[in-house]
Amino acid sequence: MTDEPIWLRPERAATGRPAERSRAEITAAALAVADRGGPDAVSMRGVAEELGTGPASLYRYVTGRDDLLDLMVDATAAEYRLAAPTGDAALDLADLAEQALAIMLRHPWLPELVLTRPVLGPGTVAVLDHVLLILDGYPGPAKLEVFALLNAITATFALGEIAASKRAGHAAAYLAYVAASGERPRVTELMAELAETDAGGRRRERLRELIGNLVDSLPTSAQ
Amino acid sequence: MTDEPIWLRPERAATGRPAERSRAEITAAALAVADRGGPDAVSMRGVAEELGTGPASLYRYVTGRDDLLDLMVDATAAEYRLAAPTGDAALDLADLAEQALAIMLRHPWLPELVLTRPVLGPGTVAVLDHVLLILDGYPGPAKLEVFALLNAITATFALGEIAASKRAGHAAAYLAYVAASGERPRVTELMAELAETDAGGRRRERLRELIGNLVDSLPTSAQ
DNA sequence: CGAGTTTGCGAACGTTGTTCTCGAACTATA
DNA sequence: TATAGTTCGAGAACAACGTTCGCAAACTCG
Numbered sequence: 241m242t243d244e245p246i247w248l249r250p251e252r253a254a255t256g257r258p259a260e261r262s263r264a265e266i267t268a269a270a271l272a273v274a275d276r277g278g279p280d281a282v283s284m285r286g287v288a289e290e291l292g293t294g295p296a297s298l299y300r301y302v303t304g305r306d307d308l309l310d311l312m313v314d315a316t317a318a319e320y321r322l323a324a325p326t327g328d329a330a331l332d333l334a335d336l337a338e339q340a341l342a343i344m345l346r347h348p349w350l351p352e353l354v355l356t357r358p359v360l361g362p363g364t365v366a367v368l369d370h371v372l373l374i375l376d377g378y379p380g381p382a383k384l385e386v387f388a389l390l391n392a393i394t395a396t397f398a399l400g401e402i403a404a405s406k407r408a409g410h411a412a413a414y415l416a417y418v419a420a421s422g423e424r425p426r427v428t429e430l431m432a433e434l435a436e437t438d439a440g441g442r443r444r445e446r447l448r449e450l451i452g453n454l455v456d457s458l459p460t461s462a463q
Numbered sequence: 464m465t466d467e468p469i470w471l472r473p474e475r476a477a478t479g480r481p482a483e484r485s486r487a488e489i490t491a492a493a494l495a496v497a498d499r500g501g502p503d504a505v506s507m508r509g510v511a512e513e514l515g516t517g518p519a520s521l522y523r524y525v526t527g528r529d530d531l532l533d534l535m536v537d538a539t540a541a542e543y544r545l546a547a548p549t550g551d552a553a554l555d556l557a558d559l560a561e562q563a564l565a566i567m568l569r570h571p572w573l574p575e576l577v578l579t580r581p582v583l584g585p586g587t588v589a590v591l592d593h594v595l596l597i598l599d600g601y602p603g604p605a606k607l608e609v610f611a612l613l614n615a616i617t618a619t620f621a622l623g624e625i626a627a628s629k630r631a632g633h634a635a636a637y638l639a640y641v642a643a644s645g646e647r648p649r650v651t652e653l654m655a656e657l658a659e660t661d662a663g664g665r666r667r668e669r670l671r672e673l674i675g676n677l678v679d680s681l682p683t684s685a686q
Numbered sequence: 687c688g689a690g691t692t693t694g695c696g697a698a699c700g701t702t703g704t705t706c707t708c709g710a711a712c713t714a715t716a
Numbered sequence: 717t718a719t720a721g722t723t724c725g726a727g728a729a730c731a732a733c734g735t736t737c738g739c740a741a742a743c744t745c746g
Contacts, residue, residue, distance in 0.1 A: 245637045256692025257742040284734060294695045296736080305734065355578040355618075358626055358634040365641050365650060372649040380656030385669065388619060395578075396615035403581055411581040414468045418588050426595040427588060433603030446608065453680040457672060479723025480711040507703060517726045519705080528703065 246307045247314075247361045259300065261291065266301045267311040271347070274312060279349035282308060310359050316350055317363030319343050322370045330455040332374045333386070334448040336367075337394050341447060344398035351395035351402070375458075382458050389454060397447055469530045470537075470584045482523065484514065489524045490534040494570075497535060502572035505531060533584065536576050540586030542566050545593045553678040555597045556609070557671040559590075560617050564670065567621035574618040574625070598681075605681050612677060620670055 251263050269290040274282050284295040284305060291297075302308050320339050325332050344350045353359075360368075368387055375383045403411075418424055419431040474486050492513040497505050507518040507528060514520075525531050543562050548555050567573045576582075583591075591610055598606045626634075641647055642654040 243633070245633055247637050248640055253692060255690075255744050257694085257744090259693065283732080285732080288695095295734085296695050296697090297693080299735075300693060300695095352579045356575045358622075360634040360638045365638065365647065369647045369649055372653060376649075380653050381660055383653065384657065388623065389616065389673075392615055392619035393612065396611060399579075399581070400611060410466070410468055411583040414470050415583045415588065417471055424588065424592045426592055426599075430595060430603045430606065434607065437604055442604075449680060450612075450677075453676050454673075457676040476723060478713050478721075480713090480725085482724065506701085508701085511726095518703080519726050519728090520724080522704075523724060 245361070246302060246310060261301065263301055263311070266291070266298065266308070267315050270308050270312050271315060274349045275347060279309075279352060282312070282349075284308075309353055309357060310361065313350070313353050313357060313359040314361030314363040316343055316347055317361070317367050319346075320367055320370075322366065325374045325376075329374050330452040333371070333390060333455060334451045336371070336374075337390055337447055337451050338444065340390070340394040341398055341401075341444070344395060345401065348402050351398045354391055355395050355399075378458055386454060386458070390451065393450060393454075394447065397443060401443065468584070469525060469533060484524065486524055486534070489514070489521065489531070490538045493531050493535050494538060497572045498570060502532075502575060505535070505572075507531075532576055532580060533582050536573070536580060536582040537584030537586040539566055539570055539573055540584075540590050542569075543590055543593075545589065548597045548599075552597050553675040556594070556613060556678060557674045559594070559597075560613055560670055560674050561667065563613070563617040564621055564624075564667070567618060568624065571621075571625050574621040577614055578618050578622075602682055609677060609681070613674065616673060616677075617670070620666060624666065 246263075252259055266287070270282055270287050273286050273290050277286070282305075284298055287308065288295040288298055298308075302311070320336070320343070323332075323335070344354075371387045371390070372383055375386060378386075415427070416431070419428045422428055469486075475482055489510070493505055493510050496509050496513050500509070505528075507521055510531065511518045511521055521531075525534070543559070543566070546555075546558070567577075594610045594613070595606055598609060601609075638650070639654070642651045645651055
């Protein structure tokens with residue numbers, strides 16, 4: 241039908257039979273399903289069952305599964321607390337990044353979606369707007385780049401932490417084999433070094449550091 | 464059956480009827496399908512058709528679709544030219560990042576897979592090993608982090624370039640609406656500023672810069 | 687009270703990943 | 717050369733998925 245993004249389509253019609261559910265309810269149900277069973281569990285049938293309806297009913301609220309995923313991603317953006325800028329851009333952005341990390345760990349399916357899906361709904365735009373406020377005075381393209389990289393870097397960190405927490409054996413298994421085989425001494429050494437390091441913990445500080453350097457590498461402010 | 468990664472499973476059995484195809488042929492077929500029709504075109508049936516067989520035959524070579532995607536991702540790692548380090552880590556890594564960008568633009572389906580799929584096969588390990596060589600002397604966790612971020616940042620850049628090239632209207636449409644509405648002046652200003660900037664071109668230099676800063680932000684070398 | 691419009695949803699279609707099954711093709715052993 | 721053992725190829729089939737169709741039900745408006 242329309243290929244407009246869902247946020248430009250009116251939620252309810254003025255006339256006719258009133259809808260029994262709201263877009264927000266659909267979104268909440270999808271979030272619940274994803275939090276419980278991962279992103280693959282977010283099927284039309286799954287979300288419909290969560291709502292107690294048939295799969296076909298969902299199509300009155302979304303044009304398809306993609307809309308559902310878009311809604312979910314944008315909904316998580318509402319979980320940010322957008323505090324007034326302190327004047328230190330690096331500090332403010334690091335705070336934002338930490339919040340993003342926390343949100344992504346709360347919704348382990350998020351990083352995957354955020355990385356592959358260029359979602360821009362009201363929630364996301366609010367965060368973008370806040371980044372623009374923090375980076376007031378910098379050139380436009382630079383601001384946009386920081387926003388994109390902030391998402392990407394944070395998602396990467398989150399993916400790493402999630403993979404570590406569920407011992408992503410699949411990828412690690414071959415790495416372990418290579419390390420044990422001795423065919424690549426540097427890999428063997430790396431694995432040994434990693435084994436005696438407490439992997440977690442310091443990651444959050446490292447994120448702060450990275451964001452700080454990102455800001456430092458920006459073109460000089462115009463303000 | 465086995466949940467070992469595919470690279471730890473023997474390719475051919477010593478006994479019984481010999482296989483008509485090789486793992487490499489399967490991989491090549493999958494790559495061809497993806498390059499032609501995007502990642503969604505990589506279905507068991509699609510790849511099988513490319514090979515001129517039935518879908519069921521593929522399961523003699525891979526345990527499922529995931530294996531296919533893993534093989535594809537790892538195969539692209541073979542496209543790197545791993546030159547001997549110059550001694551300047553930032554320079555060598557920037558070169559690697561530029562190669563990665565080129566590879567990803569050659570295979571537009573790659574960034575999406577690389578970002579979401581922690582693949583570690585022989586090809587990927589070769590690249591990891593090369594990064595370890597370039598960063599000789601730095602602490603292990605830092606080296607690993609650089610490797611991860613190099614992939615993530617490059618993939619993000621590639622995604623941006625790909626999205627720009629096909630005018631990803633979906634996400635941009637809502638942004639354009641917000642900008643036009645004037646509800647968020649900073650967004651409106653940003654869009655105006657972006658319109659009069661030649662978006663492409665400078666991106667590659669920016670990548671070099673970012674990688675350079677990444678190296679600079681590393682803990683001091685132990686060598 | 688009709689006329690017009692929108693929603694809810696059972697039923698169905700096409701496509702997907704995957705498994706079953708069994709005849710065919712090979713190696714190894716004798 | 718025969719026989720046993722093993723592996724491969726692939727047609728048929730199944731479950732699950734996203735999606736469409738059609739119509740009864742529920743509402744607003746004049």
